Amino acid sequence: MTASIIDGKAIAAELRARVASEVARVKRDHKLLPGLAVVLVGNDPASEVYVRSKHKQTQDAGMASFEHKLPTDVSQDDLLALIGTLNRDPAVHGILVQLPLPKSIHTETIINAIDPAKDVDGLHPNNAGRLAGGFAALAPCTPLGCIILSKSVHTSLEGMNAIVIGRSNLVGRPLLQLLLNENATVTIAHSRSRDLPKLTARADLVFAAVGKPEMVRGDWIKPGATVIDVGINRLPGADGGKPRLVGDVAFHEAVKVAGAITPVPGGVGQMTVACLLVNTLRAACAIAGLPKPGV
Numbered sequence: 001m002t003a004s005i006i007d008g009k010a011i012a013a014e015l016r017a018r019v020a021s022e023v024a025r026v027k028r029d030h031k032l033l034p035g036l037a038v039v040l041v042g043n044d045p046a047s048e049v050y051v052r053s054k055h056k057q058t059q060d061a062g063m064a065s066f067e068h069k070l071p072t073d074v075s076q077d078d079l080l081a082l083i084g085t086l087n088r089d090p091a092v093h094g095i096l097v098q099l100p101l102p103k104s105i106h107t108e109t110i111i112n113a114i115d116p117a118k119d120v121d122g123l124h125p126n127n128a129g130r131l132a133g134g135f136a137a138l139a140p141c142t143p144l145g146c147i148i149l150s151k152s153v154h155t156s157l158e159g160m161n162a163i164v165i166g167r168s169n170l171v172g173r174p175l176l177q178l179l180l181n182e183n184a185t186v187t188i189a190h191s192r193s194r195d196l197p198k199l200t201a202r203a204d205l206v207f208a209a210v211g212k213p214e215m216v217r218g219d220w221i222k223p224g225a226t227v228i229d230v231g232i233n234r235l236p237g238a239d240g241g242k243p244r245l246v247g248d249v250a251f252h253e254a255v256k257v258a259g260a261i262t263p264v265p266g267g268v269g270q271m272t273v274a275c276l277l278v279n280t281l282r283a284a285c286a287i288a289g290l291p292k293p294g295v
Ligand code: NDP
Pocket: 142, 165, 166, 167, 168, 169, 170, 171, 172, 189, 190, 191, 192, 193, 196, 209, 210, 211, 212, 230, 231, 232, 233, 248, 268, 269, 270, 272
């Protein structure tokens, strides 16, 4: 048996097209131009790549994109002042502070300063709490992408056994909440969990968000399960060549057992920015008092 490959690239492209069409509609019917502000502190090369990609995709969707680049030694007070300005700016509906921040800055203080209505990364405690309570909230983008990918295979996740491996605030915990909202039965595992292979073998849906290259092996997977690999790990290329990206799942093994699986790259990573556009559009409509958009 060979799993079908879940094409994150195509699903993300289709989602971006739907966002662009809704953006065109709110511009035309409501004179609303959704705007996303991205704040980058320092010059971490990986973060710069992400920010460039966010900027381009925001513009391609027809939204306004505002980039704020600050030096590594910016003070926390200056960063807080910028967030205050963006919170008050009516042209800005979404604020994303690219993580990680330099060690001199207290990340939690920065996240807490973002207006929860503009918190398109879904990391503010108001949004995390609302999500945990089952209320409408801006949810983090990567877990939202995971749900969309799962639903590209299963129309409904109701009653399915899911395992989320990893419990970070960015991925594992919000994914647990989103899966509960879909009426899945969820196990959440972490570095202290016992017998992870056995826990994983019960699951119809496996989400790996660990940050350990190819940790989840093929013989952990229940035959026919859907495997969503969130991990992005850079390994040195053969003979010192270009680094290669691998996920948290041993793809070459899991693909022989699973029913459907996401590749790395070309799976979850593609969905994260697409869902950021969705969140920005949703935030803009909510702030303007419009109904939730059709994406
Ligand atoms: P974190 O490092 O914040 O969290 C990792 C989680 O994995 C922790 O909960 C940790 O457990 C758990 N863990 C670590 N080792 C083990 C183990 N041996 N067995 C079981 N659980 C373990 O990572 P993130 O959640 O931020 O990211 C996870 C992965 O997803 C990374 O590869 C990252 O690059 C990728 N990622 C991809 C994105 C995308 O767009 N595709 C976006 C965000 C992340 P404990 O809590 O006990 O320490």
